[in-house]
Amino acid sequence: MSEYDMIIIGGGPVGLFGAFYATLRDMKTMIIDSQDELGGQLVSLYPEKMVYDVGGYPGILGYELAQKLVEQAKMFSPDIRLKEWVDWIQKTDDNMWLVKTDKGNQFKTKTVLIAMGIGKIMPSRLGAKGELEYENKGVYYTVRRKKDFEGKRVLIVGGGDAAVDWALTLAPVAKSVTLIHRRDQFRAHERSVKELFQVATVYTWHELKEVKGDGNKVTQAIIFDNRTKEEKTLDVDAVIISIGFKGDLGNLPKWGVAMKGRDVIVNARMETNLPGVYAAGDIALQEGAPKLALIAVGFGQVAIATSVAKKYIDPNASLFAGHSSEMDKFKKV
Incomplete structure (x- = not known):
């Protein structure tokens, strides 16, 4: 020993x-x-x-x-x-x-x-369908290296400072950034939220229902309006779930x-x-x-x-x- x-x-x-x-x-x-x-x-x-x-x-x-x-x-x-x-x-x-x-x-x-x-x-997980299956294959809980998201279609889940900051950080390098939040009130700094709406597509009152892919990487995400239950399918390369640790x-x-x-x-x-x-x-x-x-x-x-x-x-x-x-x-x- x-x-x-x-x-x-x-x-x-x-x-x-x-x-x-x-x-x-x-x-x-x-x-x-x-x-x-x-x-x-x-x-x-x-x-x-x-x-x-x-x-x-x-x-x-x-x-x-x-x-x-x-x-x-x-x-x-x-x-x-x-x-x-x-x-x-x-x-x-x-x-x-x-x-x-x-x-x-x-x-x-x-x-x-x-x-x-x-x-x-330990990251807080949503429990959405496909989340665990594609963990580290397109589903992430933080951004370790910004360059990993260059040219990608990114979906961010969350409404706090971290989620909004990641959206602002990735917007200049990603192909597109979409952020969804389950309410219409954000916990992030007001100035950051104002900038968020200028650089990203934002869906309030929306949640993640399912992550889909080809077995090796993420290709789509299904989101839904938690008031009407109406669903949308987004073509994405990465999903960042930023709801805390x-x-x-x-x-x-x-x-x-x-x-x-x-x-x-x-x-x-x-x-x-x-x-x-x-x-x-x-x-x-x-x-x-x-x-x-x-x-x-x-x-x-x-x-x-x-x-x-x-x-x-x-x-x-x-x-x-x-x-x-x-x-x-x-x-x-």
């Missing part, structure tokens, strides 16, 4: 920076993430959105920031497991932690860092870690109530400090967590090992 100094639960921005910092300090590290790509919410929810509140970047696309963080995290070669979910952790007789995943795999580690953000990101914490509340609501309670050292288990980022609620769900805050928290974990593993280690620019190991050889 593989043994680690630290297993990081979550491959979002905070988990990635934590992996960099832990491996920088010679800790054998693994990242486990439920998604098929590292980057967390940056790639799942905001890949084409600009991020302005990370130091050093006046503005950067979410997906680009994620790739920079992945590159940094991989500098000292942590192990990475994707499309895998940590189902359980339990203390072992030799004072380590046994980490069990939904794939039936088990790993031993001296410390655990919980950096799962809002949890496993939810975070699944799985069995985390059963691990014995102290929580308040959906947050893991930590002290100033980012320690949970379980020895050797830490939390940082959006999932962490630091005692006596205001909660700010910012990437920049998570970076600071995870630097503290990994430093404290290093000293937990090796009491002779320094809590602060110095600046990375002073470490010979930081330089690639």
Whole structure:
């Protein structure tokens, strides 16, 4: 059975920076993430959105920031497991932690860092006929790369900021954009809604009934007026269902870690109530400090967590090992 100094639960921005910092300090590290790509919410929810509140970047696309963080995290070669979910952790007789995943795999580690953000990101689905059949074959829940929709006929379902923003973002590159919303009132910013009607075909009081295709890709969508039940068949290449996401914490509340609501309670050292288990980022609620769900805050928290974990593993280690620019190991050889 593989043994680690630290297993990081979550491959979002905070988990990635934590992996960099832990491996920088010679800790054998693994990242486990439920998604098929590292980057967390940056790639799942905001890949084409600009991020302005990370130091050093006046503005950067979410997906680009994620790739920079992945590159940094991989500098000292942590192990990475994707499309895998940590189902359980339990203390072992030799004072380590046994980490069990939904794939039936088990790993031993001296410390655990919980950096799962809002949890496993799950899209809200409509349940329309053909939706699951054509998922990732023309049915999507977000836009990871704008260029994937170039020249395509796109149908967007939703009436919130995300749905309207995707319509405005794709209108210049897509062949056509149609948006349907089940009401005539939008939850998006008024200025964006006004612009929406100028660049897209909009059907209010309409819902998605069925997605049709040739087995490999989407070719049509059937929509209907929820007042009259009148149906329309649209020729489309892609359907983006933008009605929200939810975070699944799985069995985390059963691990014995102290929580308040959906947050893991930590002290100033980012320690949970379980020895050797830490939390940082959006999932962490630091005692006596205001909660700010910012990437920049998570970076600071995870630097503290990994430093404290290093000293937990090796009491002779320094809590602060110095600046990375002073470490010979930081330089690639």
